[in-house]
Amino acid sequence: MKHSALLFTFVLLVAVASAQEGPRRSDLELRHRGEIERTYARAAWPVGSLRAGLPLEAPLTGFAAGPVVVEGELLVRTFAFAAPELGGPAGESAFVLESRVADSLGEAQEELVGWLSGLQSAQRMPSLGELGLQIGDAGFAGRSGARAGGLAWIAFVRGNVAVRLSAFDLTATPALELAPVAAALDRAILGTRTLAVGEKPLRPALARLDVARRAVAGTRLPLDLEADPAALLSWHVGASGQGYVERGGDGRWWLHPTGPGPLRVTLAAVSALGTVARRSVELTVDDD
């Protein structure tokens, strides 16, 4: 009995800890999300197959991709015009691509619900099907006031992959068409392997991240790292201490602590299919 109670308490604590990992939503927000789910008939969204991901190198002809920014599970990239015939001068920002390769269909749908929940207008936005666009399992679009028939954004889920495309500024580049871009992304997702039921998308290998646990501000420390060599690496250095990570001329990664306090170094590795793996290491930095 005593053991059972302890086990129950442990399970409860784990559950609470897990629940706290995501943002805590107020009753009003939860109610709003519920209304959005009803407005956009989430329960009726077609459910597709789990996919291996969305290739980072998806062919978006005529656009130049900016650096990948890792925001939690979301990858964010700005694309610029590379060919003026696509609607804007070369080098000018065209659109922003946000994507998430989730472990499950439900998580991807949650991302889409989040994007729809952020819409301030009380109007219901049209589905891609209503616009005659066969993109994703479920998707919606926002009309633009910049020109008749123009779309300001397209958001859709294809299996476990959520995608949102947002025009940078259609008033400056009114000829930009997002639908062909969204269709190309959808094809790229469909071109990846279909996962078996219960299988999760493969995250990049990130076997080891280590560093000395104590350091003095103003010095530099080698980072011990074993990661998929093909993965994109994104470093975050935070907490009340200070520091930064740079690659030295010797090709090694170095941590440069610059201020005293506890420091957490987090490495996000991004695979070619847009999945993300993370590791963190913590250390204490002493004043110089």
Place this chain on the structure above:
Amino acid sequence: MSATSRSVAWSLPALSLVAGLGRAQQSQPASPLPHLVIERASRVADPKLAGGGAELVFRLAPAAQSTSARAEVVKEGQVVDTLWSGTLGAGTPVALQWDGRDAAGARCDTGAYWLRVSAPGLPPVQRPLQLVRLGITELEAQDGAIPGLDEFQMVYFMKAGTYAFYATPAVHEYRNAGPEGALSDLDQDDGEPRPAVAVHTGTAEPVLDGGQYATTAFNYPLAYTLGARPRLELTFGLGSTSATGLARDAGFPFAAHELRVRCDEGTLDPTHELVLPGGTARVDFPPLPREVGRHERTLTFRYECRASGGAWEPILGSETIALRLYTLLGAPRFAAGASGTQYVGPWVEVVEHFAAWKETLGLASGDAGQVTEVFVKGFFGQNGGLTRAIEGVVYDAYPLGGDGGATHYHNFTSGNMRLSRLLNAHALGKFVNCSDNMSATTTMLSMLGVPNMRPVRLGNMTLRAIWGIGSPGYTLDLWGGSHAFSYHHIVTDDDAATVSDTCMQLDEDGDSLSLPGTPGWNVRRPWNGVNSYKQLSATNNVTKRLESLPGLQ
């Protein structure tokens, strides 16, 4: 008359030749023997300081006589430079300043020298001179003289065009030690003094060196709470470089003498004021203004020396270092957990935006209410000399070329604000909605030290006339045939007794259901009552709910 001097002569004597010292002595047998007198001579000099050099003042005694004479700098018995030669008039002193260069014009090394004055038939006189190299290579801002945490490292959010957070290093915000491999930290490799580093005025990126963080030369802004008394720790340079490109020491310490530093704008800690190569000193400054904003300071440092037990004597010359300081209302505040991804300090671009708004609007910023007013009016723009909203953003609505009010900078899934993207010339697009504004406003005001900032989430709203950010004026048709919010986000710092809104203005003309409207700023506007936010914003009974501070990216 002939008088030559390569160095600066402050005053030359009115020289008059007389028949001869011998005849003069014959006519005035009671006069003392003529002799040379050094009235003043620098004991220590650093000619590489601005206005620096060795001072030498001498004359011939007794009065009413004259002779040819010369003043020289001597090192180890060899004449390094002749400072002056000519006829020395009786009674009128010659004042010279040696610029530390030899006869060929090259800068001399640090070390021991003599300042010597000689004349035919008279015993020469000389004084020792120590040539040194003085200078500050690092400044570290510390908590002020008033107890409590009031100094904060500032943060940049980009590096070489990519998003990367970088806090100004706590070990020193100012560094001027020369590039990697430099012969010395105080001089350039040709022996010329290394100039002070100018303030880094960029607001997005730190100082970079070939895409990497610069580590040897930077001058970052400092952040203190308003009214704080800044304290700086100074680090002195280790050595110098000869004109021939050789590393040299600083020329001190030397026997039975000590040096100290002074600052025109501050007060040195008497227990921490002596100067040694590589050593440190500490200086306190008068209180900063009691307003949030930007403050430029130019610090002038001077040096003094004394023999053991003697009085302090000034060393000619000074060095100046320009600093930029920002003042905050209080300690920056961040959402719980936000510190896991970056250092929790004020962002340079945020405080710079605020400082620019305050300056343009001409408003006070001494308390939370005033700071909120400057922020709301500055963020919204289009008033008081501000021509546009922050970073040129526009409300996301059809009539303005946008759409149905999508969120671009506030991430609903993670609850984070992508502030770095907004501040990077609206890198995620020109259009913003209420959540973007709420998220930016709460995080930026919290970063400026305004306490208790929180988002307020409002339920659906049947709108009255509003003026959206970046739009030309009021509208009753926000969405092209529709004029309602499914929700709305605003901010508060008093649990929503009053609310502020950088996203839109309300219509205060007494009839907020018709156009045109009268601008009504939402700066701590009461939620309930006459002209309240609830009354002026919507015709329905809007619900509200406090939320947690967003995270930050």
